Ligand code: SF4
Ligand code: SF4
């Protein structure tokens with residue numbers, strides 16, 4: 001975990017037009033969030049006794065976790081497989097994962113009826129090993145801590161040798177600096193344990209998210225209920241890791257006025273067809289084995305969603321990633337990446353509240369304005385915090401000319 | 404169907420504590436789940452029901468924490484024009500279903516939590532706020548609950564309701580089997596007692612099945628030949644007899660496999676004595692070690708594609 005000389009704090013103005021729009025979205029979303037906290041879930045959401053889970057679980061939580069998979073997949077590549085070439089993507093991906101999971105937690109606080117009990121699953125007296133959700137919850141809690149630990153070297157690097165407190169506090173400069181150095185050395189020595197743990201924990205909870213709805217065999221649409229669902233969730237999360245990194249990296253380059261880092265992204269994109277291929281093969285194999293393909297043409301909303309998220313937003317980007325021309329062009333690569341990123345998001349949303357068909361539903365669930373607003377607000381807040389952190393800490397690769 | 408999963412052990416142990424519990428727990432855990440030998444239940448003979456709603460009223464009265472409703476509201480028979488479901492304010496509802504053979508005399512059916520033998524809600528609950536009492540009741544402890552509503556997604560009968568408009572202390576709401584006030588003391592649930600037509604019989608589930616079978620045998624024209632709840636989702640504490648096919652009186656068509664028997668084996672396989680996660684950890688560790696570059700070779704293998712100029 002050494003070769004980070006190439007990362008540097010971003011040297012750009014913070015308050016741009018984009019940032020102002022994000023702030024506006026954040027305030028709107030948090031307004032709805034506050035309203036929900038005061039008047040209850042029913043005042044903001046379209047959730048009912050028939051549809052207990054909606055946009056906030058399907059998107060903020062389930063998609064949030066899936067799209068943070070860039071963190072463990074890039075750590076796997078750079079640290080476990082030692083592909084040093086990719087070190088430049090590890091820090092941004094780590095930051096995205098760290099913030100992503102943090103916001104999964106924040107989003108969950110708005111969705112939980114008794115949010116102040118969110119820590120209950122950590123109490124041994126309430127452990128419930130049969131519950132899929134318990135496992136997801138525990139793994140996510142531990143994994144967030146691992147991610148924060150992995151971020152430590154970035155903080156120490158920022159401040160080591162630069163501790164410069166004013167006035168009387170300057171007496172503390174030396175000891176603080178020494179402490180930082182100790183933390184840096186120690187965390188560097190044991191970091192490999194955390195990196196491995198991060199990958200293990202990710203595999204566990206990414207797949208268990210897919211086990212959640214397996215408990216509703218009589219409610220789920222047959223296109224979306226399979227005992228292999230945990231594997232679908234795991235492999236689609238692994239597959240979306242690099243597209244998500246590519247998507248973010250190109251956006252970051254654009255918004256910070258730099259050239260896209262194609263010398264890293266192009267080779268990185270080469271892994272995607274394999275990973276995505278595994279997912280697609282599993283999914284199609286399962287469909288043939290279970291005979292669920294008979295539902296493909298039934299014309300229900302679930303079958304249309306399947307065509308949309310699997311056909312258009314999974315298989316098509318897969319074919320695009322196969323082409324070396326796509327991989328070499330920033331524009332095409334970005335298109336393919338964003339298609340699959342959205343594909344995963346739509347897949348998760350479909351599983352949690354479209355394929356879920358309660359037997360006595362009065363009307364289908366569609367998210368309310370307030371649910372959209374909070375989700376968008378949280379994503380905006382995440383982007384603002386991301387921008388603030390890359391301005392302060394050495395996360396993004398330093399611009400070419402400085403190297 | 405003999406379901407002998409080692410539920411109690413797992414429930415007690417949580418993840419990883421299995422070894423600590425030792426042999427005694429193993430022995431208890433070996434008991435088949437279907438073998439709550441004294442599981443209490445209620446047999447509902449819907450052919451006897453006249454739709455007076457006394458059971459709904461009794462339920463509302465005994466559950467002190469439900470919103471109190473005026474007596475007269477339970478005499479309003481216009482509710483039968485629509486179909487109702489249980490809600491955060493009512494643990495049981497009666498619905499009306501026309502009899503195609505006799506338009507004068509419709510059927511009625513009361514519905515509430517089925518108190519499943521292997522309940523989806525209990526298996527799903529992240530903190531063990533829902534528990535299965537050996538006497539049969541599926542109980543809820545609001546103090547533990549975090550309000551995730553996974554229990555609602557897991558219930559095959561779509562029973563638990565939620566207090567969506569309570570901002571601070573919302574609860575999951577479902578029939579309690581009058582556990583605290585009555586059935587734990589051996590008394591029958593309030594609705595059973597209130598019914599003027601003796602639609603419901605309270606007793607040991609095993610005996611109720613015998614009664615149900617003999618009724619079907621004695622009056623084959625009166626009933627469809629099916630005891631709903633005997634096998635559905637692994638068996639339920641509440642059992643139903645009907646004169647109409649059960650699908651026509653809003654009973655979901657379910658298989659005989661309990662819903663936790665789909666998820667729990669997956670869960671337990673992944674965490675079997677922590678072996679799979681630790682193995683994965685070890686494999687990755689070895690990989691990390693062996694992949695360590697010997698010389699300082701930093702070029703990626705897949706870089707034959709340069710970025711386009
Ligand atoms: S009917 Fe639903 S709520 Fe009642 S015990 Fe069964 S799973 Fe739980
Ligand atoms: S809502 Fe409460 S009772 Fe239901 S699963 Fe969540 S914690 Fe358990």
Ligand code: SF4
Pocket residue numbers: 451452453454455456457458459497511513597598599600601602603
């Ligand atoms: S009290 Fe008895 S007869 Fe009256 S509605 Fe309830 S079950 Fe039917």
